[in-house]
Amino acid sequence: MYSIVILGSGNVATHMFQALQSSKTCSVIQVYNHKRSSLLKFENSVPLTTDISALKPADLYLICLKDDVIESTAEQIKTKAGIIAHTSGNQGLLTSPKNSGVFYPLQTFSKTSELDYSTIPFCLEANSEENLSLLKSIALSISQHQYEISTTQRQTLHLAAVFVCNFTNHLYAIGEDICLQDDIPFDILKALIKETSDKVQSQSPSEVQTGPAVRNDEKTITNHLKQLNSKDYKAIYNLMTTSILKKHDKL
Amino acid sequence: MYSIVILGSGNVATHMFQALQSSKTCSVIQVYNHKRSSLLKFENSVPLTTDISALKPADLYLICLKDDVIESTAEQIKTKAGIIAHTSGNQGLLTSPKNSGVFYPLQTFSKTSELDYSTIPFCLEANSEENLSLLKSIALSISQHQYEISTTQRQTLHLAAVFVCNFTNHLYAIGEDICLQDDIPFDILKALIKETSDKVQSQSPSEVQTGPAVRNDEKTITNHLKQLNSKDYKAIYNLMTTSILKKHDKL
Numbered sequence: 001m002y003s004i005v006i007l008g009s010g011n012v013a014t015h016m017f018q019a020l021q022s023s024k025t026c027s028v029i030q031v032y033n034h035k036r037s038s039l040l041k042f043e044n045s046v047p048l049t050t051d052i053s054a055l056k057p058a059d060l061y062l063i064c065l066k067d068d069v070i071e072s073t074a075e076q077i078k079t080k081a082g083i084i085a086h087t088s089g090n091q092g093l094l095t096s097p098k099n100s101g102v103f104y105p106l107q108t109f110s111k112t113s114e115l116d117y118s119t120i121p122f123c124l125e126a127n128s129e130e131n132l133s134l135l136k137s138i139a140l141s142i143s144q145h146q147y148e149i150s151t152t153q154r155q156t157l158h159l160a161a162v163f164v165c166n167f168t169n170h171l172y173a174i175g176e177d178i179c180l181q182d183d184i185p186f187d188i189l190k191a192l193i194k195e196t197s198d199k200v201q202s203q204s205p206s207e208v209q210t211g212p213a214v215r216n217d218e219k220t221i222t223n224h225l226k227q228l229n230s231k232d233y234k235a236i237y238n239l240m241t242t243s244i245l246k247k248h249d250k251l
Numbered sequence: 252m253y254s255i256v257i258l259g260s261g262n263v264a265t266h267m268f269q270a271l272q273s274s275k276t277c278s279v280i281q282v283y284n285h286k287r288s289s290l291l292k293f294e295n296s297v298p299l300t301t302d303i304s305a306l307k308p309a310d311l312y313l314i315c316l317k318d319d320v321i322e323s324t325a326e327q328i329k330t331k332a333g334i335i336a337h338t339s340g341n342q343g344l345l346t347s348p349k350n351s352g353v354f355y356p357l358q359t360f361s362k363t364s365e366l367d368y369s370t371i372p373f374c375l376e377a378n379s380e381e382n383l384s385l386l387k388s389i390a391l392s393i394s395q396h397q398y399e400i401s402t403t404q405r406q407t408l409h410l411a412a413v414f415v416c417n418f419t420n421h422l423y424a425i426g427e428d429i430c431l432q433d434d435i436p437f438d439i440l441k442a443l444i445k446e447t448s449d450k451v452q453s454q455s456p457s458e459v460q461t462g463p464a465v466r467n468d469e470k471t472i473t474n475h476l477k478q479l480n481s482k483d484y485k486a487i488y489n490l491m492t493t494s495i496l497k498k499h500d501k502l
């Protein structure tokens with residue numbers, strides 16, 4: 001049984017807690033956060049502490065904190081024997097601890113969404129083969145999908161994730177905005193949103209591009225630009241259309 | 252049993268043919284296209300014609316042709332007794348036929364994708380209550396999701412669909428590009444893509460926005476812009492980030 005201390009109490013910490021607690025080979029033995037109030041949601045399910053000098057001995061200290069406090073937190077616990085790993089897409093491997101690693105779950109975590117943890121890809125990195133192997137075993141207890149990924153590759157992945165997740169969600173929000181302006185329920189778009197993401201599960205997105213831009217259908221493009229009231233949405237429409245035209249050698 | 256003649260042989264025509272043929276209350280009795288070669292895929296499954304004056308009597312003539320030939324095609328068959336309907340998101344109700352309608356399936360149709368037709372939302376419009384009611388019955392034989400939508404609303408929906416489908420797919424393609432530049436398999440992003448679209452099936456996209464923009468995480472945004480080599484992708488990153496900041500009152 002791998003013993004794990006989680007540092008943090010945000011969305012990533014909460015989901016990692018749930019995922020690890022439900023695995024058969026891991027046990028979260030403590031959750032730390034400097035603010036007592038943030039730990040309330042874990043109450044009665046695991047020992048808690050607000051004192052970083054009171055962390056229990058564990059195989060893994062999983063730092064699920066904001067990027068800008070990861071290093072300073074690791075510094076404070078660097079003498080621990082267990083692996084000190086963070087869950088960030090951007091930060092490099094920690095240099096102060098003897099045993100360090102990265103345990104980056106490539107997923108979007110919200111308070112309200114229930115997740116199937118077994119589909120999460122884990123991007124792993126460690127400062128030794130032995131540490132990597134232990135991180136692999138722990139990740140494997142949650143999901144079959146694990147990748148050994150360097151810091152540079154992880155930063156690239158995080159950037160790509162912003163495009164396919166954060167920007168995509170904003171396009172959904174724009175779609176909702178446009179619908180609501182004309183009293184159309186956003187529900188009508190949901191099957192289309194699902195199919196668009198389903199399609200690229202088995203096919204390359206550049207091969208399944210549809211719509212007026214890739215057809216170079218100037219009449220529809222002109223009409224759409226006329227329909228848009230928002231200057232910002234118009235700019236996004238123009239830029240995305242030009243980018244699609246270029247990618248498909250139509251410009 | 253409703254008898255239907257399909258005009259066209261592209262993706263929409265092919266999917267509508269399959270959807271209608273597998274329904275219990277509809278029968279596609281003929282497919283028309285002016286080019287014989289385009290009809291080959293329907294051979295042996297339905298009577299075919301390249302002669303528009305040889306269309307059989309039917310309850311519905313479903314024009315699944317490009318926007319710019321819909322009206323001229325309808326003009327040629329305007330004396331038919333059945334309803335003449337098109338499947339376009341942009342075109343208004345046809346004015347020349349006595350019985351006219353719109354039968355717009357709001358979905359992205361590719362050659363290679365198998366679709367669950369029962370989830371497709373049909374946006375319907377007709378020039379009489381009787382014609383609307385017949386279109387409803389036919390749509391109902393495929394899917395439970397049908398909406399009475401005006402031409403203006405349909406054009407708005409088509410515009411919104413470009414954002415949530417075509418532009419979203421292009422963001423996936425950019426994500427793939429970014430990954431491949433660093434030898435990372437696009438596969439790692441697939442769970443994230445799925446979860447991003449799953450989340451808005453039950454929640455409003457503006458309420459589940461995540462990422463550096465909505466957090467106003469300037470350090471990460473600056474790093475991401477440095478990582479991007481492509482001028483176009485940099486412009487898209489900037490514009491989408493600004494748009495998210497504005498929508499969430501961070502700017």
